Amino acid sequence: MVDLHEYIIEENIINEQKQFYESIKDLIQCLICKEIMIKPVRCKNCQSSFCRNCLENWVYQKNSCPIRCHDLDFQTDIVKSNLLSKLNFTCPECYKVVNYEQMEMHILSKCDTVEVKVKINNKDLNSDKLFKKVNRTSINYKKSLEQPAIKMRSNNKII
Numbered sequence: 001m002v003d004l005h006e007y008i009i010e011e012n013i014i015n016e017q018k019q020f021y022e023s024i025k026d027l028i029q030c031l032i033c034k035e036i037m038i039k040p041v042r043c044k045n046c047q048s049s050f051c052r053n054c055l056e057n058w059v060y061q062k063n064s065c066p067i068r069c070h071d072l073d074f075q076t077d078i079v080k081s082n083l084l085s086k087l088n089f090t091c092p093e094c095y096k097v098v099n100y101e102q103m104e105m106h107i108l109s110k111c112d113t114v115e116v117k118v119k120i121n122n123k124d125l126n127s128d129k130l131f132k133k134v135n136r137t138s139i140n141y142k143k144s145l146e147q148p149a150i151k152m153r154s155n156n157k158i159i
């Protein structure tokens with residue numbers, strides 16, 4: 001998958017919004033990766049917010065809130081999501097202005113640049129197709145191996 005952090009970064013925020021960004025910067029920072037949060041989730045107990053991915057990795061490894069709360073009770077951080085949705089970013093690949101929520105979709109399908117298409121093809125589409133092909137080939141291969149074996153046995157029985 002695409003690492004959205006490569007795109008949702010301070011340097012891609014459009015100039016007109018730099019001041020607004022400065023004023024909300026601390027609120028939208030993930031306490032784990034220290035970058036702009038991607039899909040913010042907050043701890044109901046300590047109210048700290050994190051990227052969904054960062055938090056999932058943390059909880060998976062350490063089984064606690066990163067701020068060391070005892071309860072593991074998290075929910076989507078709607079307030080932070082709303083703040084983030086007000087930010088616009090310049091896509092570093094095609095230089096189009098894309099808002100926070102559109103960025104993932106844009107990278108996956110709407111960005112017109114050759115570089116991104118190639119990148120996405122290499123990472124996702126091609127590897128998916130390759131995977132399916134390998135699967136199909138291996139099934140066919142197995143069948144073609146089995147068939148002669150069965151035929152040989154029945155031949156043996158007849159003889």
Ligand SMILES: [Zn+2]
Pocket residue numbers: 030031032033034035037038050051054
């Ligand atoms: Zn994070």
Ligand SMILES: [Zn+2]
Pocket residue numbers: 043044045046047048065066067068069
């Ligand atoms: Zn907590």
Ligand SMILES: [Zn+2]
Pocket residue numbers: 091092093094095096106110111112113116
């Ligand atoms: Zn783009």
